[in-house]
Amino acid sequence: MTAAAVVANRIDAAWSALDGVPDPEVPVLSVRDLGIVRDVLEHADGIEVVLTPTYSGCPATEVIADSVRQALVDAGLGPVTVSHRWAPAWTTDWISAEGRRKLQAYGIAPPSGTAAAAAGAAGTIRIRPLGVACPRCGSDQTERLSAFGSTACKALYRCLACREPFEYFKPI
Amino acid sequence: MNAVAGSIRLNLTPPVRYVLRIADTCLIHAQRLAEWCGHGPVLEEDIALTNMALDLVGQARALLAHAGRLEGQGFDEDQLAFLRDERQFFNLTLVEQPMRRSSAHAPGGDFADTVLRNFLLATWLKALWTRLAASSDSDLAAIAGKAVKEARYHQQHVGDWVVRLGDGTDESAARLRAALERAWPYTHEMFKRDAVDVAAEAAGLGPARDALNDAWQTEVAAVLAEAQLAVPADTPFTSTGTLGRHSEHMGFILAEMQSLQRQYPGGRW
Numbered sequence: 236m237t238a239a240a241v242v243a244n245r246i247d248a249a250w251s252a253l254d255g256v257p258d259p260e261v262p263v264l265s266v267r268d269l270g271i272v273r274d275v276l277e278h279a280d281g282i283e284v285v286l287t288p289t290y291s292g293c294p295a296t297e298v299i300a301d302s303v304r305q306a307l308v309d310a311g312l313g314p315v316t317v318s319h320r321w322a323p324a325w326t327t328d329w330i331s332a333e334g335r336r337k338l339q340a341y342g343i344a345p346p347s348g349t350a351a352a353a354a355g356a357a358g359t360i361r362i363r364p365l366g367v368a369c370p371r372c373g374s375d376q377t378e379r380l381s382a383f384g385s386t387a388c389k390a391l392y393r394c395l396a397c398r399e400p401f402e403y404f405k406p407i
Numbered sequence: 408m409n410a411v412a413g414s415i416r417l418n419l420t421p422p423v424r425y426v427l428r429i430a431d432t433c434l435i436h437a438q439r440l441a442e443w444c445g446h447g448p449v450l451e452e453d454i455a456l457t458n459m460a461l462d463l464v465g466q467a468r469a470l471l472a473h474a475g476r477l478e479g480q481g482f483d484e485d486q487l488a489f490l491r492d493e494r495q496f497f498n499l500t501l502v503e504q505p506m507r508r509s510s511a512h513a514p515g516g517d518f519a520d521t522v523l524r525n526f527l528l529a530t531w532l533k534a535l536w537t538r539l540a541a542s543s544d545s546d547l548a549a550i551a552g553k554a555v556k557e558a559r560y561h562q563q564h565v566g567d568w569v570v571r572l573g574d575g576t577d578e579s580a581a582r583l584r585a586a587l588e589r590a591w592p593y594t595h596e597m598f599k600r601d602a603v604d605v606a607a608e609a610a611g612l613g614p615a616r617d618a619l620n621d622a623w624q625t626e627v628a629a630v631l632a633e634a635q636l637a638v639p640a641d642t643p644f645t646s647t648g649t650l651g652r653h654s655e656h657m658g659f660i661l662a663e664m665q666s667l668q669r670q671y672p673g674g675r676w
Binding site: 323358 | 459
């Protein structure tokens with residue numbers, strides 16, 4: 236194998252290993268599903284994984300960096316460094332189609348996928364948010380119970396049709 | 408007995424001051440919001456206030472780390488937060504005013520003050536982050552590009568509350584009106600242009616504060632109109648927190664916020 240092919244194989248292996256690293260707060264999603272892995276680079280002194288934080292104050296940031304490092308070391312790809320890249324800022328539009336499907340199946344309403352396009356038109360208040368479809372019964376007759384939820388990235392809703400509460404992954 | 412940690416002293420160049428004004432405004436506002444943890448009027452608001460505090464702490468951490476790099480003596484975000492004296496903090500005076508607790512000398516402390524202050528600040532920060540995202544300083548631009556999304560969500564949430572209280576019962580409207588009268592004189596400082604602003608503007612580092620005035624006035628007036636509230640008249644008072652000259656409340660906040668690192672230098676857990 237050429238040196239370039241060896242590097243390509245190691246990078247592919249690193250991406251595969253990252254499929255197995257769950258988000259600690261939404262464990263149904265891997266860090267790749269979440270769209271926070273921005274790059275995997277091979278340097279002379281090892282592999283560098285470039286992550287982007289979801290929210291400025293997300294308390295899971297350090298845990299995720301540790302899990303990523305550990306997963307790659309376990310896959311025999313060490314030494315590994317993890318760095319953070321802030322720009323461009325993470326958006327829920329980067330959650331993969333597979334990630335959206337997993338969220339839905341897990342009972343969390345996925346974000347729109349068009350947050351970036353909607354951002355410019357966002358108003359200063361939104362007393363009546365648009366109907367978010369219930370991940371259980373599909374009804375769009377839902378109401379928001381709480382703008383903030385159990386983690387920085389979610390809000391709490393209730394379905395008026397099936398009466399079940401559910402979480403909504405806020406589009407940003 | 409541990410030695411008490413001494414204060415650090417910064418080389419306060421105009422860019423360092425400019426970044427610290429924003430960082431300290433986020434940090435002290437977050438510290439005040441955190442006082443609500445476990446005391447919110449309803450569970451949903453307890454969670455909301457602490458979530459907003461968390462975003463603000465994250466923004467402050469990134470900005471303080473950056474201020475440390477610009478300052479050049481190698482101080483990190485923790486040293487900047489916990490080992491500076493009062494006169495080296497440059498937050499807006501508004502954010503250090505009592506929020507949850509009140510006293511005879513500092514009226515307020517009801518939920519309307521919290522709602523209103525959050526709204527005035529989220530609107531200001533959103534306008535600031537929007538412009539700062541085009542900063543010539545790429546780190547600052549990256550922090551702002553992220554923070555603007557958070558500020559937008561905060562503004563919508565607290566804007567809803569301004570309308571709910573202002574256009575609510577006679578009691579809620581009276582309380583919000585009183586909160587607005589108390590906070591309004593402190594908003595003058597949000598738009599006061601000085602040499603630090605001029606230098607930042609000239610270097611492309613970020614906007615001068617007066618450049619935020621039009622966007623802020625427009626959005627605040629629109630939400631206050633929706634809430635059936637009149638925009639208060641301006642007063643001659645100007646607060647001076649951004650110059651490092653604070654109100655009597657600042658020392659108490661710092662005493663609480665810094666006590667652990669002062670007594671146990673470098674303490675970690």
